[in-house]
Amino acid sequence: TNYYLTQGRGIRRTVALFDSIEDLISENDRRYDEDFDDEEVATFESVFRPRFVTRVLTLICLCSQERLQTGYDILTRNLPWMLRQGADGARGDDTAKLKTLVADWVNRDLKPNPLVDSDDKHHRGFINDACGKLLCPAELDWNNPATKAGIRDRSEGYTVTELSFPSFLYEKYTANLDNLEAGLFKGQILVQGYKAVFTSPSSAKDIDGDGDGADVIENNRRARRAGWGLKVKKHVAQIIKLEKVTPRSIAYIACQVRFALSSITSWRTIDGDFDYVQFWRSIVDFFERPPGREAGRRVNKLLEWWNRYIF
DNA sequence: TACTCTTGCTAGGAGTACAC
DNA sequence: GTGTACTCCTAGCAAGAGTA
Known part of the structure; x- marks a missing residue:
């Protein structure tokens, strides 16, 4: 069993x-x-x-x-x-893990006032300035008061749907409006989420790879380098024999991080106008069904970047 | 009733300090 | 240098509470 x-x-x-x-x-x-x-x-x-x-x-x-x-x-x-x-058990465990970790990362990176409560989700989502900035559709400017008000009031032109990628997916949480693919899926909090789930929470502390002694990735590397056949505790990716970053694993983390940033307290597929099922599918399609050869090359390059970063 | 979340627990493994 | 005890971190499981 x-x-x-x-x-x-x-x-x-x-x-x-x-x-x-x-x-x-x-x-x-x-x-x-x-x-x-x-x-x-x-x-x-x-x-x-x-x-x-x-x-x-x-x-x-x-x-x-x-x-x-x-x-x-x-x-x-x-x-x-x-x-x-x-x-479903694993998903629940990951949700609980990221609920605390994402709050810590947001507090450290964006230094919101007041800080995001790591235990309580009711003050997250668009009512929280830091979470709102990360959840805001990338093509909108969260710093513009009209945008903030529009999104919070769900006014026409400011509805948040799965059709727009949120800012946390972008490098430095900012999109290039002339090229919305630039920096996409390179958001720091996304990479941290991936490492926390698939390698270890300690490995996500420092996404440059300098974890502490409990960093199982670094322990594995050391063990491999030593070549002594040492037994080293396995991380999730090793347990499930995930040897490369896959589009679906990125989509999974994107959904989990968005859920952690949101104010909804139980796992469901709809958050206001936002549909998680379509969000997950659009990310999977971005990687698995690129429109043309050039787009395919860009996707492969992005996956190479992820694999260099994670494994 | 089924599903989800939270909490507490266990097991496995690594690191560290200390005695010998 | 070696063995031992302890601590910490992590994954996973189980049970109970809450919710739709």
Whole structure:
């Protein structure tokens, strides 16, 4: 049981944040039953190529194939449940972890007055100046009082939807209005969130990589350099065998960080006019479906940057 | 009723101080 | 130099409370 729960813990983080496990199994069945075109194959391959995802897919295949061959026995009936328990449990753990960490990072970087309460979410979101700045659509100027008022009142022209990327996704939390792709997905708090979840909270303290003794990444590097075969505690990415930064893992962190900055206290897909499902999909599409060869090159370059930064 | 969040706990591993 | 005890950090699990 523990094995399946543990394997399930990576599903929300790297495969699908919002799809149900049962839907993934149904989708797998559909792909077995139907022929699908080259584009679908390419997309499917790109999504399921990483080793961890392949392993999860194997489990999902096991669910559907065993069910077809043997009927519903206890194991196959419980497999989706166990995977889902692990998946949602991990998401809850990450949400709780980032709730405190994001408040600390915002307080340190933006020095808001009053400080963001690490325990209470009711004073976050757009009513908080620092959180509002990070959540503000990148093409709007949060420092403009009319923008602040417009967003807080949800006035026409200032509605915050998933169609605009928030400022925290951008390097230095500022977008270049002439080139909205410049600096996108290089926001400090996004990188810190990624490191906190997939490597360790201590590794996220200093995103230049100089963690303290508890930094498991640095410990692993030292152990590798030493070449003594030392046993070193594994971080999440190692546990789920995530060897590279993937678009879906970035999308997962983007949703988690936005949720941590917001004032909503329980996990849901809609926050006012903002739809997390579409937000997650638009990030995944940005990486997995670039419009043209040049855009594809830019995306690969961005992923290389992430991999140099994280692993 | 199902889902989510919080809290407390355990286990595993690394670092450090100290005695021998 | 080695062994031991202790502390700290982290991941994960379980149970209970809250909520839609």
